[in-house]
Amino acid sequence: MNVKRKIFAISSPGGHWIQLTRLCAGLEAEHEIVYALPDKLFKPKRDQKIYSVIDVSADDKWKLLPCALQVGYILLKERPQVILSTGAAPGVVAILLGKLLRIRTIWVDSIANVQKISRSGELVKKRADVFLTQWEHLSDAQQILFKGSVL
Template structure:
């Protein structure tokens, strides 16, 4: 039996989190998922490992520093093979730190972004190893890929 690959799944609360957990539900049989989100009220299911990180947004950039320390600590402690995020700012932090630590990164832009790539997606689209959009017209076939419906 081969060891399960460890995936670090991180997002903002709300819709980003709902999308992330739906994606990860299909991965849990084959992978060990370690979650992180800025919400201490989330109750994990059995066998789920969930970390709480500081909430950060474009409106409070000063919180990026403590968030980066928290995410960096989790990455060094857990040593995932892959980072997966649906956004927003905590995911950007994780993708950027993941690149520094040579961890494979996957960004799936929120299904809610129909007209254009999200603001956080724009920050990572040239840095993530895989960047997926859920809308074909937003694909550029280089950095932003459309591979069909994700959710």
């Protein structure tokens, strides 16, 4: 019996979510994906688990605690082996909580960040087990890796 590895995939809505779902599309055959996003517009396929979490931004930092409680609940309930995020703030929350729970973490910085690593990425780059950029010139080949782009 082949047990699928569970991946918790979380991002902000919009471009972050588009990139995350494209990444996960290639993983769904081999892994169980549990999704979380701050928007209920995503139409799940049959058998997909999707959680809704509060969105957070630099303008409404007070939402960090409710978001952290929601993400923490999901992580404890689902017990994923890996957390995958394309940003922004909900992904930061998940990566930080994941490290506390000793869950492997992967951050893929958004393709929109052409000149420098995103603010969210800066917060997690030393904490994520794997940190990927979608722009080769932003890679340092040690901590920040380039393996291609999603779009």
